[in-house]
Amino acid sequence: MPEERKTAPWRYAMGTLGGSLPFNMFTTFTAFYYVNMLNLDMRIFASVMFFYSLFDAIDNPLYGYLSDRTRSRWGRRKPWLLVASTVFGLSFIAFFSPPAFLQERGLIAYFVIMMILVETSMSAIQSNYNALLPDLFRDKGPRTKANTLRTLWMLIATVIGVALVPIITDAIGFPNTALIFGAISLSAWYFVISGCRESRDFEQYEHPKLFKSIKEIATGKRFWIVAIVACLYSAAQMLMMAGIPFFVEYSLGLGAGETTIMLGVVIGLAILSLPVWFMGIKRFTLVPMWRLALAILTVAFVPMFFASTLLVAVIGGVFIGIGTGGVMSTQDLVVAGLLDEDKEKYGQRREGIYQSIIGFFVRLSGLIRSLAFFLVFIIFGFESGDNPGNNPDGASRFLLIIVPITMMVGGVVVSSFLRKSSDEVKPQEVPACDI
Secondary structure, eight states, rough: OOOOOOOHHHHHHHHHHHHHHHHHHHHHHHHHHIIIIOOOOOOHHHHHHHHHHHHHHHHHHHHHHHHOOOOOOTSSHHHHHHHHHHHHHOOOOHTTTTOOOOOOOHHHHHHHOOOOOOHHHHHHHHHHHHHHHHEEEEEEHHHHHHHHHHHHHHHHHIIIIISHHHHHHHHHOOOHHHHHHHHHHHHHHHHHHHHHOOOOOGSSSSSOOOHHHHHHHHTTTHHHHHHHHHHHHHHHHHHHHHHHHHHHHHHSSSOOHHHHHHHHHHHHHHHHHHHHHHHHHHHOOOHHHHHHHHHHHHHHHHHHHOOOOOOHHHHHHHHHHHHHHHHHHHHHHHHHHHHHHHHHHHHOOOHHHHHHHHHHHHHHHOOOOOHHHHHHHHHHOOOSOOOOOOOOOHHHHHHIIIIIHHHHHHHHHHHHTOOTTTTTTOGOOOOOOOO
């Protein structure tokens, strides 16, 4: 029997460009675009986010379950990635291109429909793409290399999809920017899918059962620790990114150029810190570095609270970037180690379900974000760009600092309970990482 062709780590990693470039723009600027520019009521925006987060959290495990049970000549994940990436790219372009004739109710309906298409297709992408990491790269070396390249692409995509968006959209507008990003996304995903070589050994494993799998996964204490931290970190990170444009405009009184500087500092330091974090993982093992990154990111929000000038805000952004780089370097490897443990313990290949259940908790962070936006209206009276209330400075600091730091404190506390476990899987049997 001929040896199966292997997937190049660099080719697999490019999928992160296809997903992160448009999705970073989507998560960071959705509120600013629809509320501040199109004047969608903040209460409506928060309500849509709240109810959709519930739906999106539920559909995540379903995608993983169906993916794990898929059997085709192209593999389990590639058919899903092909369909989901196409829907995602096209709906993302449409999301930032609402027809000019839409009035209030029409705009709300359009926002809801496009939000559903973008978010649910991204859920299908993430559950399948993340499940491929431990499947394609069984050994520690190639897996770490693939994850390193993926993290690098993620940060490059964040530079373009977050830091440069203010000046790009200022020059060509949101619709044209979305068109360019969507085209890049589709091209990247088709390139990855065409060169991805899934292992065929999943054919020897039985079809995982949804509720049985959920029950077995949910009985693991380590799963709950990682899942809760993922939820809290996701809420903090997305609110921080979404809050920066509001903070620069309403707290610092500056514009698009300074927004790019702020976002660029955060992302740039995350990129520059990557080699240091990976050396730390090698020397001190994975979990301690994961906890350290979470702690640094938590503390980094403190100077931001007192920032009234761009210089002080940039100093705070430096430490936020370092902490962000650390979490991005470690989070996926922690999850990959748990996937290895699950396979060893239960003898099943169900990476899709496992990743999707982790994704369920990440999507639940949307409830936290929607509550934060709703509180901005209740506490500060921030309704829209036309009516930002009497204290838009306080509203922006609440979004950028108060809620994120609260989430990160919780993440640091929960992460402290993750320990090595000798009764589940022996450390030498888990080649993915030193958990």
